[in-house]
Amino acid sequence: MATESADVGRLREETEGVTVAADELARIAGQVLSGTKAQAEELEGATSTANESAAALTETARQAAAVAGSMEELASSINEMAASIEQVNSNTVQFNVGLTETAAAIEETAASIQAVTSKTQEMATSAIEVRGAVVEVAASIKGVSEDTTSLATAVEESATAVEEMARSIQGVAKNADELTTAAENAASAINQMASSTEQMAATAEGLSTEVEGVATGIEQVARSAAVVAQSADKITDAANGAASSATQLDRSIHAVAGLAKQADETTRRVARDAEEGGAAVQKSIQGLGRVRDSMTQSASLIKEMGKRAGEIGGIVSTINMIAERTNLLSLNASIEAARAGEAGRGFAVVAEEIRNLANRAAQATADVASIVRGLQEAVQEVVAASNEGAKVAHESSQLAESGMAGLKKILGGLQDTSQVVGQIARASDEQLRAGQHVVEAIGTTAAQSRQVATASAEQTKAAQGIAQSTGQMRKIARQVAQAMGEQGRAARDIIKSGQTTRTLAQHVRNATGEQAAGASQITQALTSMRRGAANTAQAVAEQSKAADGVAQEADRMARLIGDVAKAMNEQSVASNQVAKALGDMRRQSGQVSQAIAEQNRATKDMTSAADHISKQMALITRANREHTIAAESILKSLSEIRGVTERNNQSMQESRRSIDGLRERTETLVAIAGRLGRVNPPPRPRRGGKQ
């Protein structure tokens, strides 16, 4: 019987060793479970975040498409603008300098927008990766947590069974063959469990690698966020510069508008003066015509008078003839009277008187004749003078006519000039409005730049938070891998113990009495295992919470990225508006040669910048598509991780089955030992098993 007690004692020792090993196993399983549960929850969070990122990507793609459409419209507007640039008259230097500066500022803004957008793309990529990996991790952890719960339940059951075994092991004493067989089965079961535990270790390694990848992605995101913050600052500076240029532009356009209005008023005034001059000339022409008519009338009247004078002359010569004949007659009468002597004296007197009368008549007619001659001479002079006057009036009228024609030409030219000046004034007004639009758009751009800067700073902070959480996750994964490794080692220990147990099974026959103690120790060990499983579940819960935190950070980051992308979009729209406003201004700028050349150049720059932006938008769209593909691949990775977790799950199940088998074998052992121990009650050493 002493030999039997020694064998039983050794059996008990070995069983204790098994118990210790089982304790170790339970503790390691607990660690595994805590690690995997945390991973599962983190993966779940990461998966939902990845889905949200995918949705944000879709939104971004849609916005990029809208931007592309706007770019096309912008390109055609810029073409129209270039075609109509030639019509503006303005204050050349200030206007063109302001336009060039504004265009340069817009270029800078567009380039900054592009840089920020590309950084935003990178950030979005990294965020998606992170989110996806986190989701996978959460899912796998969830699976592990479930398995851990199952494991805890199994351990419970084992503990209960082992208690039963312990109770029954007191009265069991079986033959050593059954024990040996049982020991051999236990050894094989432990082998199985060891192999499955090694599998779990391998998969835990894979999980750790995945988590590493996620952490790397998060770090990239943090770097990208910092770069974006820098770019946002640059954009703000550029927008401020553009704002000041636009203000200068507005001032110069005001000056141009004022000058154009002055020119318009001056032209109108001159036109009015020309019209008044034309009316005066017309009046003078009419007056000259009237003068000519009256002169012609006078000439004809004078000619009439001359004719009358001629008639008078004729009558006077008749009278003169009569006077001569009367004189002759009187002379003859005097002669005859003289011949008659005394008798003819009276007759001679009469003849003398007749002669005197005739002489007086002749004198009178001579006077009349000289008057008539004078009258006729005067008439001649008057006719000549009126002819001269009519000629002069005719010449004056012709001069007035030619003067009138000249005035009409001047008036026509003035009307053309007035039209052009009016166009210039209207063009300047429109330029004014377009310039105001530019100022407003630039102000909007500046405000949005500041928003982007703020959002970028927040993004950086969020990325850093996520990086921290991911670091924690990484640590946890490493711990899990470690635990897996330790579990493997413990399994190998158990194998060794199993082998030793098998060897010693031969000697157990005599040691059943001590199996009761060993069984009770196993019971204790199982209780410890139960506790350990509960702790495992708790640790898994903590890991899951950590994964949640990471997922939240990833969520926030993705939201911030979305905000940045939206801000980028708005900035692009604002740039479009600015460019469009510039186009409006150019369309109305006119006839100043320098202004036209420089404006043409700026328009070309803008056209190429708009093309550039269009290309960038296309790149964004393509990148977005690639990102979507990447997100899909990340989701695939998550599913792979999920597969890993399932394999883990399977391994855990196999572990549980192994533990079940172990329990059964231990039951058998205990029964046999009990049977053996009924003869020799064994001592009861206690060992503080590792929990």
Added chain:
Amino acid sequence: MATSEPYILFELVGTPYAVPSSVVQRMEMIEHVTPVPNAPSYVDGLVFSRGRVVPAVNLRRRFGFSAAEYDAKTRLIVVTHEQRTVGLIVDSAREFMTIPVDAIQPPPEGLAGTSGNYLSGIARVADRVILILDVAEVLNHGGGQFPTGEDPKA
């Protein structure tokens, strides 16, 4: 002899002449002169005067002056001397004057060359110097043959 005699005054080339009215038959205006071939140069032709044919002597030519156009003032003085009637064509004849004999002086011998012996005297009346014509000499001197007229009625 009377103390004064009536004279007809006429002008020739601006110079006043006088001829005694006793030798003047009548005075007329020049109506129409019919030229006569082979007549002396101072004879312009024949004129009709109260139904009689009278030779017309251009006194301007007779005295060696150039002939002038007839005008309304031209007169034909029909004179008679010793049954010879001749018409004298003068520039004008408008006055009938009675000249006192003591106003007439005999012509100076120095004038014989120009007017020949045509002047029978020179009269001075009221500051005017009038040459008295000697009709007989005018009719006779020159020696030209011209047809004579009938005696005037007494």
